[in-house]
Amino acid sequence: MKKVLLLSALAVFALAACKEEKGVVVAKVGGTQITDKMLAEKLQNTPPAYQNYVNTPLGRKQFIEAIVRENIMIESAKQAGVNKRSEYTEALADFKREQERQYNEYRDGLLIEAYLREVHTGITATDDDIEQYYNENKAIFDAPIEYTVKHILVTDKVEAEAAYVRIQNGENFDDVAKEVSEDTGSAMNGGLIGPFKRGDLVPEFEKAALELKNNELSGIVETSYGFHIIFKVSENILPPMSSEQAKNEIKRTLEKERFDKWFETATQKLGVSVDPVKSESVSITNNAPAPEFKTNEAVVGESLEI
Numbered sequence: 603m604k605k606v607l608l609l610s611a612l613a614v615f616a617l618a619a620c621k622e623e624k625g626v627v628v629a630k631v632g633g634t635q636i637t638d639k640m641l642a643e644k645l646q647n648t649p650p651a652y653q654n655y656v657n658t659p660l661g662r663k664q665f666i667e668a669i670v671r672e673n674i675m676i677e678s679a680k681q682a683g684v685n686k687r688s689e690y691t692e693a694l695a696d697f698k699r700e701q702e703r704q705y706n707e708y709r710d711g712l713l714i715e716a717y718l719r720e721v722h723t724g725i726t727a728t729d730d731d732i733e734q735y736y737n738e739n740k741a742i743f744d745a746p747i748e749y750t751v752k753h754i755l756v757t758d759k760v761e762a763e764a765a766y767v768r769i770q771n772g773e774n775f776d777d778v779a780k781e782v783s784e785d786t787g788s789a790m791n792g793g794l795i796g797p798f799k800r801g802d803l804v805p806e807f808e809k810a811a812l813e814l815k816n817n818e819l820s821g822i823v824e825t826s827y828g829f830h831i832i833f834k835v836s837e838n839i840l841p842p843m844s845s846e847q848a849k850n851e852i853k854r855t856l857e858k859e860r861f862d863k864w865f866e867t868a869t870q871k872l873g874v875s876v877d878p879v880k881s882e883s884v885s886i887t888n889n890a891p892a893p894e895f896k897t898n899e900a901v902v903g904e905s906l907e908i
Contacts, residue, residue: 628666631673632681636666644669725860732852736845742800743848746840750796751811752833754778755785762822762829769819775833784828794835801855807832 625639645653645665655661684690727735736743752775756762765782769775776792783789800808807830810823814834823830843851 629670631670632677634673634677636669636673641666641669721861721864722857725857725864727853727856727860731856732849733845735852735856736848743843743845746799746843747812747837748797748799748840749811749837750794750798750835751814752776752779752793752835753785753788753795753807754783754793754831755828756782757784757828759822759824759829762831766822766831769831775819793833796835797838799851801851812837 625637625642627635627637628641629636645656648656652661656665679685754762754765754775756765761782765778768778779793780789783793785793785795788795798808800812802808803811804825804827806823806825810820810830811832811834814820814832816834816836818834820830820832820834823832
């Protein structure tokens, strides 16, 4: 008998807990119960001024009536079979896929952001590192160089060669850049980028640019971005920089070098491989613009600039 009473007490307790979890039923529309918990959740998505109004007797009455009307429409639509129609179910499936895509992007971005903080701790340049770099490269800071260039970027070497021939045959560099360069950020300006200092760009591009004289055209230069044709616009010698003046620049350079080394090690460790034949055959149907060739000071991935 005691056992029966105990089970009955537990059943009553479980039922009460279930009701408490679902909330107090305020209204019913067909088979749908509207609880105070549901109303509170709805209210969270409204402006603070409206939330204050709902706390008045009239506001609370109007708010509940609005939720009831909404549920009348929902229940009526279900009874009419709208929820089973293809246009409804397909739109709902599309929305679900988009929500999943956004969730996955947020998840991965959050993971990268959290890990980058750890990586950055291990590559941070100290004041001693910066001072040592300054002393070892004092000639660069005694006569720092600033240069401006134009460039054409394509991902196919054959296209680069064709563009190079056009310029060699007398076509205007700016016009060819506007027509064929895949760096959309600079193409509209005839390929113009800069000014830059030493260490700002990826080594292959910078080496070729610094070897050019003003108004001189390079050959085809390959970087991780693709194939470039570079035209040097100007090069200026700037006033000497003290170690304090160069501090931020050196810190950025050292940390980028260290990150690149870390990234190369991680790439080798993971055994990364890309099938060039299969990657070239991939069809991308959305018309998203090509990535711009611009300054990016975030320490993530390899970039033409820091």
